[in-house]
Amino acid sequence: MVRETDDPEVVTEADEDLEDLALGEDYAFNPEFVRMVADALDRGDSERLRELLGALRAEDIADLMGFLSADDREELLPHxxxxxxxxxxNELDTEIREEILEHVPSATLAKALGEMDSDDAADVVDDLEEDKKAQVLAAMPEMERAAIETTLAYQDETAGRLMQREVVAAPQFWTVGQAIDHFRKEEDDLPELFFDVYVVDPAYKPVGAVPVSHLLRARREIPLAQIMEPVTEIAVDMDQEExxxxxxxxxxISAPVVETGGRLVGQITVDDIVGVIQEESEEDILALAGVSDAGRDAGVLGIVRSRLPWLLINTVTAAAASSVIRGFEGEIDKLVTLAVxxxxxxxxxxxxxxxxxxxAVRALANRELSAVNAGRTVIREMLVGVLNGAVLALLTGAVIYLLFGDALLSVAFGLALIINLFVAxxxxxxxxxxxxxxxxxPAVSSSVFVTFLTDFMGFFAFLGLAGLILL
Known part of the structure; x- marks a missing residue:
């Protein structure tokens, strides 16, 4: 059985598995599926849209948004x-999320935030314009609004902003059976996902944690204090990278977050940390190249503003390095091969x-490089530079001799190469x-200084040695 559409290119069998059609083996979207969604939007076919979107997870729908036009994204929201x-x-790229939030009615957004963890909801609210932020918070229940406002009071990129306030805690005098019975009775108040039950003292300070797997294995009469494990507490103002x-x-897998004085105020779970690690890694990679994040919907002017300053700085350093050449104009005039x-x-x-x-930047980010082993690491890299330079000097020196028939030129080139790779x-x-x-x-500005150093030394070493050896 074939389903006909207005577009003859969009034809699909009714019994086809849409999930398999949507994503390839690498979990990337198939262009055909994206065209099917766009076609259903153009035709206003709500039933077909529900069928197509029903085959996707929320993460996939967020990814799909990036392949649609801004108008199509706006039309998709009511569905x-x-x-x-x-x-x-929660899964959208920053640029697309800001655009989407402008089109979602405040009442609808308030309901959506109510379904999210407090930390994720706070991130969304933080992206709103002040007027809409006030409207959305006013439309939320008092407890949910208070949780978000408390989270937003913490500094950005700290544990307080990263944590979710929903935790599972129990007094240390409870038994396993008491804890399980209480959690089942209050199931509606439990976080959607949790890994540990935090055991707290009368001041609500965590004194240990019982993994859920241990709780399920233990006999009902065993006190929680007997099976709890030590916890690694996270200060509420700790930087997210730390x-x-x-x-x-x-x-x-999870860790309790405590405020000054040690009182439990929330928890951080590993799914939040995966996002932080990815975010920090992307920032370091982009910063190493002197650029900022350019998502699928980034504007041309925004990208130019992020990249141009570093190119201007690099222009100045390149000009400074090239100034070395002016000091050797006489040598270059005598032997034009040097310029080549x-x-x-x-x-x-x-x-x-x-x-x-x-x-080095990766090692610093992972704290594998510090004052303790810096000397050993620098010496190792210096030896690697010398050995690489020697091998390249032999190979390129031989090629230069074959091309130009000048052994002294080969020697000058080879020695300059060894020196520059050592300096590099x-x-x-x-x-x-x-x-x-x-x-x-170090990820932001290292490349500019290193490029200047190797250009300057490369020109100076080669032209200087050529002047001494050849002329």
Missing amino acids: LDPEVLGDVI VAYIFDKYHL LMPIVASLGGNAATQTLAV ALGGALIPLALERMGRD
Whole structure:
């Protein structure tokens, strides 16, 4: 049986598995499915849209939004239930989410936020314009509104903003049976997802945690204090990058968040940390290249504004490095071959420095590089630079001799290459260390300084050696 549409290209069998049709083996959207959704939107076919969207998870619908036009996204919104809408908004790219939020009615958005964890709801509210923020909060129940306002009171990118206020806690004198009976009775107040039951003292300070798996295995009469495990507390004002490091180091699934004085105020779960790790990694990768995030809907002017300043800085440093050439104009006039070969020395040094720089920035981000092992790491990179330079010097020197028949030129080129790769390795390791010691982000500005260093040294070493050896 075939379903006919206004567009002859959009034809599908009724019994076809839409989920398999929507996503390929790599979980990327098939263009055919995106066209089917766009066609249903054009025709205003609500029934077909519900059928297509019903085959997708919220995360997939959020991904689908990025492949649709702004008008199609706006038309799609009324076809999403508030519960699904909340999950979709939570997964959207920043640019698309800001656009979507402008078109969602305040009452609908308030219902959607009510279906979300408090930390995710607070992130959405924080993206709203002040007028709409007030409207949405006013439309929410008092308890949910208070939870969001409390979360927003914490500084951005801290544990307080990352945590969800919904926790499962029990007094230390309870038994396993008492805890289970209470949780079943109050099931509507439990978080949608939790891994630990935090055992608290009379001041509501966590003294331990009982993993749910342990709780289910234990006999009912056993006190929680007997089976609880130590907890790693997270201060409410701790930076989210520090939180991610603690989760990674101690292999945590969840952790309690405490305010000053030790009182339990929330929890952070591993699903939130995965997002933080991805966000921080993307920031470091983009910063290393001197750019900011450019999502699928980023504007041309916005991208230009984020990239142009670093290109201007790089222009100044490149001009400074090129000024070395003016000091050797006489040598270049006598041997034009130098002008052909000197960019090769600078380029190879730049590539080698980028390799060392990437390793050093990653190690600093993961706290694998510190004052304890900095000396050993720098020496290792210096040796790698010298050995790589020696191998490349032999290979390129042989090629230069075959092309130009000048052994001294080959020697000058090879020695310059060894020197520049040594300097590249030294700079690629030391510059990020120095910037971090100065309180600067090594991922943002290291590449500009390293590029200047390798260009300057590449030109200077090659032209200087050529002047000494050849002329």
